[in-house]
Amino acid sequence: MVSEHDVEHIAELADIGISREELAEFTGQFNGILDYFDILDQVEAAGAGEQDLANIFREDEVEPSLTQEEVLANARETEDGFFRAPRVM
């Protein structure tokens, strides 16, 4: 079971933004879904992901790419060739 407090914390971690009114609804839905996920408790977790895979490498060569103008074209706020983002502190 997760509480409204847990869901609020998850929303914070995910930077998703959640209103007081939404909390109760999301929490109820989460608990229904997580109850269903409990069936996975019956699966033995050992051995997962142990597969015979090999990486495919390539030379790191410069190839044609987008121009700086193209890369910045969809940003509403740019400055001196940079994206402008909200302040960190």
Added chain:
Amino acid sequence: MLSVTFSPEDRFHAFITTLPRAEPEPGRLSGIPVAVKDNISTRGIPTTCGSRILEGYIPPYDAHVVSLLKREGAAIIGKTNMDEFGMGTTTENSGFGPTLNPADPSRVPGGSSGGSAAAVASGMVPLALGTDTGGSIRCPAAFCGITGLKPTYGRVSRYGLIAYANSLEQIGPMARTVREVSLLMEILTAYDPRDSTTINFPYRHTPDPEIRGTRIGVPEEYFGEGVDPRVASVVWDGITLLERRGAEVVTCRMPSMAYALAAYYVTCTSEASSNLARFDGVRYGPPADTRPPWHEAFQERRREGFGAEVRRRIMLGTFALSSGYYGKYYARAQAARQQVRDDFVRLFRTVDVIAGPTMPTVAFRLGEKTDPLSMYLSDILTVPANLAGVPAISVPCGRSEGLPVGLQIMGQWFRDEKVIDVACAFEQGVSA
């Protein structure tokens, strides 16, 4: 030239963006109208993923599959509606309103490639591209009465597909007939080194409807609890038709089906929580307010820009990957995913393809599915192919309650050709 609203002729709201003009170029698809799902990047044409958070975004490059369509002279006439970022089974989760099912406009077209299916089913285009993460090509194909193929994972480049769940999704062809799906598949599988999960194994194939001696496995689980008996009956009739054409039908078991849906939803939401972190209003889409602090600005932008289902899945995935829960959810989901693969490996030792219904029911009424979990449960028959990475097609297989039913045929890894052949045999049998 561009219209970003639904045009009045688009009776089923199949499109988010339509392009009224295209100059015919030479090629195998010269002048043929093709619709492209709106999560596939098209240079100079708005691409929204059905989300308000990408409203106004104009990709500066083409997806590999779009370059291939253009090289063959296709007329890309629009971008089709979809559940936001592919998250849904009805196309009702679009930020631009739902698509209607041309077979019955009071019903959903299925999802998430509902716009592409409706565009084909209504005759607006002969060919369309969809994407399939957990059934998003096959479900709308079944609900709208058309054909749609999810290729083997790694056969079609995802370069330029805006990612939702990378380890599961594939771009694939949708059309009315198997031959058209096969033709489009030939074009889509040209190798692309820019997607490191693809291999150089182009599909070059003429559908062969001769299936004498083909062994078809029918898992009991595909006709079990939750599957509408009327749908099951229509699909059994279809499988019997294949038997009459010389195939050998054997029943089998897929015990991993008990875990497949939970494994799928843990995996796709986990991948989504990471993939969708990039939508913050800084590089594209409606801008974030740059005055408040970072987290506050992003939370506000994402609360406004994402719909409820997308926010639900991002939070579920964040939870499944969070410290203290990773072992309980994500790690076990991957173990269950391995069991699904193991089931397919075991079955394919004795059968060539596996058949069953595509969807457990016919198309839902608009507004019928309000509870998220009940919507998730309807994906139970399509997610195994994505978890394992095997090819799977849905072909029209008659009707139940007057609505289309899809027959699903799953094949071995990189034997998309065999899936096409069995589907072709079925289609010929129906029209014979």
